[in-house]
Amino acid sequence: MDAEPPVVNAMSVDVEDYFHVSVFDGVVPRHRWEQLESRVCVNTDRLLAMFADAGVRATFFVLGGRRKSHKKIVGRIVDAGNELASHGYAHRLVYDQTPTAFREDVRRAKGLLEDAGGTLVGGYRAPSYSVTPRSLWALDILIEEGYWYDASIFPIMHDRYGIPVSARHPYALRRHGGALAEVPASTVRVASWNLPIGGGGYFRIFPYAYTHWGIARVNRVEHRPAVFYLHPWEIDPDQPRLPAGLVSRFRHYRNLAKTEERLRALLRDFRFGPVRDLVLGDAETASAQDTAHAALPYVW
Numbered sequence: 571m572d573a574e575p576p577v578v579n580a581m582s583v584d585v586e587d588y589f590h591v592s593v594f595d596g597v598v599p600r601h602r603w604e605q606l607e608s609r610v611c612v613n614t615d616r617l618l619a620m621f622a623d624a625g626v627r628a629t630f631f632v633l634g635g636r637r638k639s640h641k642k643i644v645g646r647i648v649d650a651g652n653e654l655a656s657h658g659y660a661h662r663l664v665y666d667q668t669p670t671a672f673r674e675d676v677r678r679a680k681g682l683l684e685d686a687g688g689t690l691v692g693g694y695r696a697p698s699y700s701v702t703p704r705s706l707w708a709l710d711i712l713i714e715e716g717y718w719y720d721a722s723i724f725p726i727m728h729d730r731y732g733i734p735v736s737a738r739h740p741y742a743l744r745r746h747g748g749a750l751a752e753v754p755a756s757t758v759r760v761a762s763w764n765l766p767i768g769g770g771g772y773f774r775i776f777p778y779a780y781t782h783w784g785i786a787r788v789n790r791v792e793h794r795p796a797v798f799y800l801h802p803w804e805i806d807p808d809q810p811r812l813p814a815g816l817v818s819r820f821r822h823y824r825n826l827a828k829t830e831e832r833l834r835a836l837l838r839d840f841r842f843g844p845v846r847d848l849v850l851g852d853a854e855t856a857s858a859q860d861t862a863h864a865a866l867p868y869v870w
């Protein structure tokens with residue numbers, strides 16, 4: 571019997587600096603961001619080089635910005651054949667914003683990124699997966715603002731984010747204003763729990779074997795692609811240390827020195843492409859690919 575072709579997973583990067591991270595909200599006042607050493611461009615360049623070595627094209631969810639260096643890094647992301655997507659403008663949690671402020675944030679980010687990259691931006695991922703039961707209105711605004719997929723709902727239980735009963739694989743949402751594909755970060759189902767296996771802190775804090783087991787299980791048992799994510803600061807063990815609480819420091823700084831080597835192993839062990847390939851161009855196509863079901867148990 572012929573072997574099945576390997577599943578192509580999605581590789582994604584949330585492009586932000588180490589001080590933008592939500593666990594540091596309140597530790598570093600926003601007006602001080604401009605004065606801190608920015609390391610995002612050099613770290614993103616390192617990721618671009620690693621992906622190029624591995625022959626992988628990825629999706630970069632980039633914060634909108636106005637600096638010259640920002641425009642240049644967006645250009646390098648696009649020139650390497652990667653997908654440019656939006657991580658918003660001000661890195662504020664969706665559920666802490668009014669709908670009006672959220673609309674302005676995603677509109678501004680889309681405009682700046684499209685100008686910088688010379689390409690359309692259709693994907694959005696919220697800071698800290700902050701589309702939750704109390705901010706589902708954001709999905710309607712994304713449709714109205716011209717986005718065609720969202721990757722902000724994490725189907726897990728967590729203290730700051732997550733909709734644990736939401737669908738675990740990409741699906742199409744239909745709203746009165748149009749359609750939107752939802753692309754959740756990956757989990758493995760064990761008993762009645764969804765375990766996060768798609769990257770971020772879970773990739774750094776647990777041994778590499780955990781992520782390998784999870785992605786292999788999604789690929790080989792469910793025959794589905796996994797959605798993986800990381801941040802440029804996660805491969806930067808020399809980043810300046812910020813004075814956060816014990817839990818936040820553990821979440822942010824644990825195993826930074828090991829992440830680059832682990833990422834190289836991941837790129838060797840599995841196949842990856844951009845997120846847009848999982849939704850094949852539009853939400854209608856996604857729904858035709860057996861992904862259409864009532865995935866959100868909430869009315870909004």
Ligand SMILES: [Zn+2]
Pocket residue numbers: 584586591657661696697698
């Ligand atoms: Zn972020």
